[in-house]
Amino acid sequence: MFYSKNLKKFKKINHCFFSKKNGFSRGFYKSLNCGRGSKDRKENINKNLIFVSKKIGITKNKLILMHQTHSNKVVEIKKNNYKKKINADAIITKMKGVALGVITADCVPVILYDVKNEIVGCVHAGWKGAYLDIIKNTINKIKKMNSNNLIYACVGPCIGQKSYEVDFNFFQKFLNISKKNKKYFAHKKNNKKLFDLRKFVTDKLLDYKVRVDQINRDTFTQKNYFFSYRRSIKLNEKDYGRCISVICML
Numbered sequence: 001m002f003y004s005k006n007l008k009k010f011k012k013i014n015h016c017f018f019s020k021k022n023g024f025s026r027g028f029y030k031s032l033n034c035g036r037g038s039k040d041r042k043e044n045i046n047k048n049l050i051f052v053s054k055k056i057g058i059t060k061n062k063l064i065l066m067h068q069t070h071s072n073k074v075v076e077i078k079k080n081n082y083k084k085k086i087n088a089d090a091i092i093t094k095m096k097g098v099a100l101g102v103i104t105a106d107c108v109p110v111i112l113y114d115v116k117n118e119i120v121g122c123v124h125a126g127w128k129g130a131y132l133d134i135i136k137n138t139i140n141k142i143k144k145m146n147s148n149n150l151i152y153a154c155v156g157p158c159i160g161q162k163s164y165e166v167d168f169n170f171f172q173k174f175l176n177i178s179k180k181n182k183k184y185f186a187h188k189k190n191n192k193k194l195f196d197l198r199k200f201v202t203d204k205l206l207d208y209k210v211r212v213d214q215i216n217r218d219t220f221t222q223k224n225y226f227f228s229y230r231r232s233i234k235l236n237e238k239d240y241g242r243c244i245s246v247i248c249m250l
Contacts, residue, residue, distance in 0.1 A: 001055070002215045004154030007113060007247075013120060014056050014099075015111055015247040017156040017215050019225040023048040028237050033227065035103050035242030036065070049244075053099065056248050062098045063246070066091055068124045072132035074141045089129045090138040092121035094145070099248035105227040106219050108201045109156040109245035112138070112210070117146040120247045125201045131174065135204035151210045156245050157226055160218030161186060161196040164230075170195070219243075 002017040023032030024047040029040040032048050046060075053060040064077055066088045075086050077093035077100065091100050092112070100122045102109045107126035113119070123129075123138050143149060166185075171193045174181040186194040198214070205212050219226035232240035 002157065002217070004111070004152075004213050004215070006152050006211060006213045007111070007154055010113060010115065010152075012118065013113055013247060013249055015154075015245075016055060017109065017111075017154075017245040018052060018055075018243055020227050020241060020243055021225070023051060025241065028232065028239065029241040032243070033241030034101070034244035035105070035227075035240075037103075038241060039239045040241065052101070052244055052246060056099045056246050057250070058097065058099050058248055063101055064091065064093075064098055065101045065103065066124065068103065070124075070126050070128040072129055072134045072137050074134070074137045076141065076145070089125070089134050090121060090123040090141075092119055092138065092142055092145075093249070094119050096249045099246050101244050101246045103242040103244055104156070104158065104219075105229040105232075105240050105242045106159040108158040108197055109243075110135070110153055110201065110205070111156070111245055111247040112142070112151055112153045113247065114142055114146075115150045115152065116148055117142075118249060119145060120249050122245060122247055125197075127170075127195070127197055130197065130201050130204070131177070133204075135201060136208070139205075139208040139210065151208070153205050153210045153212050154215065155198060155202050155205070155212060156215045157217040157219050157222075157243070158198055159220045159228065159230060160198070161194050163218055163220035164195045164197060166193050166195045167191070168193070
């Protein structure tokens with residue numbers, strides 16, 4: 001379990017970036033697989049989510065997860081929708097006693113806290129969501145609720161640049177938005193590039209004057225701690241587990 005140094009200071013919230021340890025799943029889902037979209041046994045996922053809820057200090061029915069679609073859609077969780085299926089890649093709330101969770105296996109989990117307005121949020125930022133401005137949309141949605149903000153964010157464990165090989169078309173896609181995006185790519189032989197997704201997401205947050213810290217760990221290389229979609233493909237596994245990152249306003 002990993003914690004943000006910045007967010008740890010605030011007594012009104014609980015948060016955690018959970019590793020893949022301390023759960024009930026078996027095989028390549030071992031052991032804290034929280035991915036309801038995986039082919040793991042439902043009862044194991046359920047036990048894992050109960051474990052996570054207890055650690056955060058809530059009951060499982062108050063743990064809100066998204067149906068993540070690699071989009072730029074942000075949803076505010078309120079009393080009238082928190083029990084519904086939520087298609088989004090970021091959720092924010094002012095509700096107390098509910099926890100917001102994001103599921104990842106290489107993509108970037110971001111958790112946020114607007115100290116002045118007591119708003120918490122979490123973001124699933126894969127390359128598609130990041131490319132489509134999920135960060136901008138999330139911050140704008142928080143600012144719409146109240147423009148006088150002091151937002152802290154932690155960028156969680158995700159795939160590191162050295163592990164994230166992409167092709168020239170991918171590189172070109174980001175250059176088409178802005179030539180400045182070149183700085184997020186390192187050159188690799190055979191027309192391949194290495195993409196720094198963590199820095200790309202972090203800089204988007206910094207553009208909005210968000211105070212950011214990091215859990216700077218590579219999900220691809222640290223196989224004892226994290227699930228990784230890319231690693232499972234490389235190992236020719238049929239499926240993969242997902243880690244969870246959670247924030248809750250007490």
